[in-house]
Amino acid sequence: MNVAEAVASRRSIRSFLDTPVPLETVRRVLEQARMTPSGCNYQPWEATVLTGEPLASLQQRLLASQPDDPQEYDFAAPGQVLKYQQRLSNLGKAMYGAMAVARDNSEQRADFVKMNMVSFGAPVLLLCHFPKLMKEPQWSDCGMWLQTIMLLLRGEGLDSCPQEYMGVYGRTIKDHLGLGEDILLFCGLGIGWRDPDAPVNNFERERVPLDEHVTFHGFG
Numbered sequence: 170m171n172v173a174e175a176v177a178s179r180r181s182i183r184s185f186l187d188t189p190v191p192l193e194t195v196r197r198v199l200e201q202a203r204m205t206p207s208g209c210n211y212q213p214w215e216a217t218v219l220t221g222e223p224l225a226s227l228q229q230r231l232l233a234s235q236p237d238d239p240q241e242y243d244f245a246a247p248g249q250v251l252k253y254q255q256r257l258s259n260l261g262k263a264m265y266g267a268m269a270v271a272r273d274n275s276e277q278r279a280d281f282v283k284m285n286m287v288s289f290g291a292p293v294l295l296l297c298h299f300p301k302l303m304k305e306p307q308w309s310d311c312g313m314w315l316q317t318i319m320l321l322l323r324g325e326g327l328d329s330c331p332q333e334y335m336g337v338y339g340r341t342i343k344d345h346l347g348l349g350e351d352i353l354l355f356c357g358l359g360i361g362w363r364d365p366d367a368p369v370n371n372f373e374r375e376r377v378p379l380d381e382h383v384t385f386h387g388f389g
Contacts, residue, residue, distance in 0.1 A: 175323040180374060182328040182359070183264075184367035185290040190220070190327065190360060195293060198321045205312035205317045213303050217296045217346055222293055227345050231286040236337045241353055247279040259375050285334040286376045291359030295333065296342060301353045311355055322360060332357035353371035 170180070195218060207213065219227060227378060246253040270277045288294050295318070297311055317327045335357035342354050363370050 170324050172320065178321055179323050179329075180245070180370070181328060181330045182291075182361075183284070183289045183364040183369045184364040185288075185292065185328070185330075185359065185361040186364050187290060187292060188362050190293045190362075194325055194327070195360070198318060198325060198327075201318045201321050202314060203312040205310075208306045211303075211310065212327070213306060213307040214311045215298050215352075217298070218293065219296070220293045224292075225296075227342065228287045230286040230341065230345055231338055233282070234338060234341045237340045240337055241337060241339045242277075244336055255376075256375070263372045264369060265377065267368040268326040269368075285332060286338075288332065288359030289330055290355060291330065291361040293360040293362060297347070297355045297358065298343075298348060298352050299355060301351055303353075315356070315358060317359065326362070327360060328363040329361075330359040332359060350354045 176239070199216075199218075203211075203212075205214075246257075265272070265278065265281075268281070270281065278372065284290075297315060299311060315331060319331070323327050333356045336354055338355035343349070344354060366370075
């Protein structure tokens with residue numbers, strides 16, 4: 170699989186098979202991801218990777234917990250920016266439509282949101298964290314690191330689901346893992362093999378046309 174194929178085939182998987190992922194595969198991907206670029210070569214990313222009983226223990230605690238109040242950072246775009254809200258709305262329509270969950274079925278929608286806490290059945294969870302003293306450029310560095318990991322996973326035939334939702338429970342997760350208050354829990358990344366038959370893994374994904382977000386100058 171080349172890079173273009175990895176980019177095109179990567180999607181956020183919301184239904185995983187329960188097939189275990191070997192440690193050597195996870196280590197190989199993370200070893201390669203060390204080459205991700207970062208400003209000033211800070212390499213600010215840190216991670217805790219869970220599977221098996223340690224993962225189940227964390228998930229049980231999350232299911233029994235309430236979201237942080239207040240949260241350590243805002244992960245949603247401002248509601249008044251209509252074009253971003255429209256993209257979110259379009260995603261919801263496509264995703265819930267694929268699962269035949271009606272807009273007014275609040276119980277089914279809430280049950281699906283809870284699946285975030287078990288990473289949609291992924292057998293491996295990578296939790297990305299870094300010191301709170303890091304600024305916006307280092308946050309973007311961590312995003313590049315995570316994207317590198319996601320593409321490398323595709324090269325292994327694996328899939329993933331980036332989960333900013335884990336940041337909603339940042340303090341609970343840090344307490345469970347023994348991470349200090351000087352650390353910010355950025356997000357999770359569920360890792361495993363996709364269920365190819367799950368409708369939620371196969372709906373059409375919307376992407377903005379190139380000319381709506383890129384402007385070219387000086388080309389012939």
